[in-house]
Structure formats: structure tokens, C-alpha cells
Amino acid sequence: MHTLIVGLGxxxxxxxxxxxxxxxxxxxxxxxxxxxxxxxxxxxxIQNPVTIERYALAGLSLMERLIGYERVILIDSLNTxxxxxxxxxxxxLDQLPDLTYGHSASAHDVSLKNALVMGRSMGQPLPxxxxxxxxxxxxxxxxxxxxxxxxxxxxxxxxxxxxVLELLERAG
Amino acid sequence: xxxxxxxxxxxxxxxxKIDIFLDKNGDVANSYFQIPELRGFERFCVGRPVEEMxxxxxxxxxxxxxxxxxxxxKAADAVYHVDPPRTAKMLRELLYMAFYATDHTTHxxxxxxxxFIVGPDAPVAExxxxxxxxxxGLEIGGKVIQMRKYGHHVVEMIGGRKVHPATAIPGGVTxxxxxxxxxxxxxMGRWAIDFALxxxxxxxxxxLANKTYLxxxxxxxxxxxxxxxxxxxxxxxxxxxxxxxxxxxPEGKEFCKYxxxxxxxxxxxxxxxxxxxxxxxxxxxGWKGFVDGKDSGVYVxxxxxxxxxxxxxxxxxxxxxxxxMYATLGGKPVHHRLVTHWARLIELLYAAExxxxxxTDPEITSPNVHKKPTEVPTEGVGxxxxxxxxxxxxYWTDERGLITKVNLIVGxxxxxxxxxxxTNKAARALIKGGKVNEGLLNMVxxxxxxxxxxxxxxxxxxxxxxxxxxxxxxxxxEVIDVIKQFVG
Numbered sequence: 001m002h003t004l005i006v007g008l009g010x011x012x013x014x015x016x017x018x019x020x021x022x023x024x025x026x027x028x029x030x031x032x033x034x035x036x037x038x039x040x041x042x043x044x045x046i047q048n049p050v051t052i053e054r055y056a057l058a059g060l061s062l063m064e065r066l067i068g069y070e071r072v073i074l075i076d077s078l079n080t081x082x083x084x085x086x087x088x089x090x091x092x093l094d095q096l097p098d099l100t101y102g103h104s105a106s107a108h109d110v111s112l113k114n115a116l117v118m119g120r121s122m123g124q125p126l127p128x129x130x131x132x133x134x135x136x137x138x139x140x141x142x143x144x145x146x147x148x149x150x151x152x153x154x155x156x157x158x159x160x161x162x163x164v165l166e167l168l169e170r171a172g
Numbered sequence: 173x174x175x176x177x178x179x180x181x182x183x184x185x186x187x188x189k190i191d192i193f194l195d196k197n198g199d200v201a202n203s204y205f206q207i208p209e210l211r212g213f214e215r216f217c218v219g220r221p222v223e224e225m226x227x228x229x230x231x232x233x234x235x236x237x238x239x240x241x242x243x244x245x246k247a248a249d250a251v252y253h254v255d256p257p258r259t260a261k262m263l264r265e266l267l268y269m270a271f272y273a274t275d276h277t278t279h280x281x282x283x284x285x286x287x288f289i290v291g292p293d294a295p296v297a298e299x300x301x302x303x304x305x306x307x308x309g310l311e312i313g314g315k316v317i318q319m320r321k322y323g324h325h326v327v328e329m330i331g332g333r334k335v336h337p338a339t340a341i342p343g344g345v346t347x348x349x350x351x352x353x354x355x356x357x358x359x360m361g362r363w364a365i366d367f368a369l370x371x372x373x374x375x376x377x378x379x380l381a382n383k384t385y386l387x388x389x390x391x392x393x394x395x396x397x398x399x400x401x402x403x404x405x406x407x408x409x410x411x412x413x414x415x416x417x418x419x420x421x422p423e424g425k426e427f428c429k430y431x432x433x434x435x436x437x438x439x440x441x442x443x444x445x446x447x448x449x450x451x452x453x454x455x456x457x458g459w460k461g462f463v464d465g466k467d468s469g470v471y472v473x474x475x476x477x478x479x480x481x482x483x484x485x486x487x488x489x490x491x492x493x494x495x496x497m498y499a500t501l502g503g504k505p506v507h508h509r510l511v512t513h514w515a516r517l518i519e520l521l522y523a524a525e526x527x528x529x530x531x532t533d534p535e536i537t538s539p540n541v542h543k544k545p546t547e548v549p550t551e552g553v554g555x556x557x558x559x560x561x562x563x564x565x566x567y568w569t570d571e572r573g574l575i576t577k578v579n580l581i582v583g584x585x586x587x588x589x590x591x592x593x594x595t596n597k598a599a600r601a602l603i604k605g606g607k608v609n610e611g612l613l614n615m616v617x618x619x620x621x622x623x624x625x626x627x628x629x630x631x632x633x634x635x636x637x638x639x640x641x642x643x644x645x646x647x648x649x650e651v652i653d654v655i656k657q658f659v660g
Contacts, residue, residue, distance in 0.1 A: 010231060011231065012216065012228065012231050012232075056231065056237075056336070059282075060278060060282065060320065061320075064317075064320065064321070064324070110282050110300060110301050114300055114301060114302055115301075117302055118301055118302060118305065118313055118317075119317070121302075121305065121310065121313060122310065122313050122314050122317050124317070144212050145212040145213045145215070145216035146212065146216060
């Protein structure tokens, strides 16, 4: 099962960069190198069973990077205010509420859910929503330029790494 | 597994808010559109080598990294007083054309398309790119994906990296283009020209041929008479990468034309008490508030403004379309803001044509892609046209080239006052007697969607989209109703 692990976020926007830090730690713990694979336009080009990437993307651009993978683990900051800072929550994309209504207010893009539906309707091999796992870290300080994580978020990194590795192990 | 429910509304602190104040009759007294602010960028940059800036600034947001990369590189050239070789400039521009084609395509099909192809008052669940595909057919979705794929591929080939290009350095670029790459890029560019023509034809058939849409475009709701800004080349033709900044007045006459370094003589920034963001305006006209007219220093920087501020397009097919647009609409300048979508497609065609021009230039594969900076670094300004407006980077350094001060005016910021005016006018025109529904709300939103505002920062954290909340208030500020865009 070709699996893509993606650390999402902006590494220079404080806690928004936590996805990258977790992806790097997953790489260090698992020994899987951080990839910089070319766009998998041809799914047969995907060689390794597990690839780890770091992106600052959403919507269509993110969907395009998921082509050819059967399972995806996205690591991202979560900014809901409903969880304590640094809490790690896991869910799959099908559990995320349908945000299609908000397309018009989005930052120049469509939602990942819509992008995946679009990609699939174009015949692109994309993972099912139930195979898009999200490991999210509740974070507040995602609009300040800095490269360091706040202590509560930094402390969440090893917890998130455990969750990613569990997911990886569970599906083999 | 734990199930979580995400209420996106909790994410609204400081973001995407429109506050609409109603008078006693339930009509709109005023409205305020607030967009997020990223904090502490200057502090973050101080002390870093200036050559890092093209790499650092392209991380400001995930939407237009290429624009920041180019403006940053040009500002760094200026700091080192170095003029890159012709091939280096062409390679930067070629990458930029591929980026523009990708970005304009995404906006038209994912954001404007739902309003004009599916319909502004269609059910919300259909008013998205899936609705566009459903209505027009799978073929259109395939073409959009293909255009984006080609755009990404060129950016990757020249930029050396998938998402955030890393090629431009002070004095030029780091990578030479091979003949094989050149051929491939040329071929993709020719496909892009066909795609742009197909898109303009679709706009003609679906939008212009539909009387309801045409009435909407030419109606009064989305109409403002302001100044218009855009970069132009030596012949006053639209240019995305280089040239002078030209501003025309509401009658279309040249108001000023200046070198990037002189921007401070022409642009000032207005502070309002209700938002952290500043409103740039024309210093030599003055700030008169959020009002139209020749006496108001409000200007627009957008695809339509670039066309209004120029004497034409530098490529033949785009020039034909430019002439057709102004002939159809009764001359220049065009003040109907929704025409921006048409202008964006003409720019898409120009980007594709210029892509091929650059890819077929005999010098594009020359190994002469860098001139070593030898002067002591001081201060420099770089200006490019980002898809969503004129982008200015201004850096100051010490003699070692370490940043001491930074000033950026980003594309969307230019348009903050016009966006405020457009949403305000749409709200006043559409909300009467305290009644508002989702369709009307979308019509208000169309007032800012025209400008393709970039809130790149907001795309990163989950839930991953820019939520919008509209709050209706009495004159005293008491909340009457709150409409939350993401609640189904």
C-alpha cells in the first residue's frame, strides 16, 4: 500500500510549522528519508512504499500531490479553539465537515475534499476520504513570523510522531 | 478513533469578517471588511543575508510564492546594484509566465466559474468547481488539471524545486536551461495558448452571451470610478515582471509613471481605527475616504487595472482580445469591476503567448545566467505584478548585506480600499429592509472575489479554508443576525 506522509504548514509562521517538524521527526525515528520526489504524474513512478514530504499547500495543489497514493497521512496544525493547546487529534477526511459551502471565501482555492472529488472524476488515482488520515495538533500562534514552536506545541511533536507511526504500522 | 467536530466559526478571530450595520429601516448604513494580518515579518527578516530574501519571502504564503520570489530577487539585485544577464531575466520571466497561467486558471475556474457558469444564486452546494464540471462537462476539468500540471512542471524545471522556487539569486539565476527542457517547455506553452483561447471562448459563450450575466456585469452594483495601476514596458504594454509603474486617472489619462525606486513618492498608507491593515493610496491625490472619483486617492491593482493602465498587450492574440474587450464595453477605462474576470483571461492568453516567445528565444539556453555582484550592498526596491496586484519589496542592508529594514506592499493590500468599497456598495444595493439570504450574501462576496484576494496564510491550518462571517448589526452595534459561511 503506497503511503504518503505529508507535513503541512508554513515553517516560518510559528506553530503553523508543526506539521513540518513532526514529518521530520517521523523521518528521523523511522529511518525513511524526507522525499523530494517529482510530481507523481505517472503513478507507476512511485517506488517506495512510504514517502515523507513537507508542503505548504492546500486544495487543488495538495490534491495533485496525492495522486497515485492509496493512503495519505496529513500532519497539520488545527486552529479551532476547542482543544487545549498541543492536543493531538486524529481523524479521517470523511469525518471532516463538508466545507464546500465556503469555497467562495477560500484563499484562492477549493477545499481538499472538493479537489479530491474533482481529481477522481478526472480519472486520477486518489485515495478514498477514509484513507486520508489527519493527525492534527491544536495550535493558536499560527500568524506570527518565527521559526520556533511554542513550548506546548513542541511538546506535542513526539506525541504526534507516535500517532503517525501507529497509523503506519496498523495498515502495514 | 476519536471523532472530532470542527466548528470553523471558532477560527474567525480576526479573519474574513464583514460587519454590516443596518439603519432603522433595515437598510445598510455601513459595512466593514476585515482581512487577516501576518505579524512580525520585518522583525523576522532583520539580520538575515539579503540573498535569503527571495527564498524567505516566497514562504510568506502558499498561493503566490513565485511572485514573492521574483520581487525579492529583483530587490536583491537592486541592493547589490547588479543587472542580471538577459538570459537570466528571461528564465525568471518564463517561470513567471507559467505561474501566471496556472494561477489565473485556478481563479477563473475555481472561484469565478461557479458564479458565472453555475450561477450566482445557485444552491451553495453546487456553486463550486464540481458544479462547473457538472454543467460544462468533464472535458473542462481535465483541461484545468492539465494546465496546472504544465504550469507546475515548468516552475519545477526552471525553479529547481516543486513548490517554492529556489533559482533566483542576486545577479541572475542558478540553473541553465537544457535544449531538451526548452523543447518541452515550448510544447507545453503552445498547449497553454490553445487553453487560453478555449477559456476566452467559454467566457464568450457562457457569460457574455447570457443576458442575465451581462446585465450583472454592466450593472451599477459592481461599478467604481477610481485610479488604476499596472507595470508597463517601454511601449506602455502590460508587463508582469519588469518596467515602470503607470497609474491612469478615472478618465483613463496617465496620472503618473514611475521607476520602482520612486514608489514612496507616490504611495502613502492610511490607517483606520477598525483594522490593523493599512490602506495604500495615491499620495499626490490624497485620502478622501472610501469614495470614487478623481479627487480620491484610491487606486486598484488587478488584471482589469493593468489593462486600463496600459496601451495594450505585448503579444498579438492577447492584443486582439484586448481590443475586442474595450470595443465591446465602449472604450477605456472600464469601471465595471466584474470585467476583471475577462481581463484575467486576456492576461492568461498573454502569459501563454509570452511563455512561447521566451521558450523560442535563441538565447534562452545560453549558459550566461549570472553576473557576480561586486558592489557594496545598500538599499533596493523590486516590483513585479503579482496576479492579484502590484507587489513591492523594499530592502535595506548594512555593508555586509545583512537586512536592517524591510517594507512590503503585497498585491491584495493595494486593493484593500477598493475591496472595502465594492463589498460596501454590494451590501447597500442588495440588503434591503433587514432581509438577507445566502444568495444575496454570495452577491456581496462577489464584490471581493473579483480582486482574487490572497489570504495565503489562512490556507495552512485546518480546516484549511478562509471562513467568512457576516454580522448584521443595528446602528448601535447590537447583533441582529450572523451568517456563517461554513455552517451547512
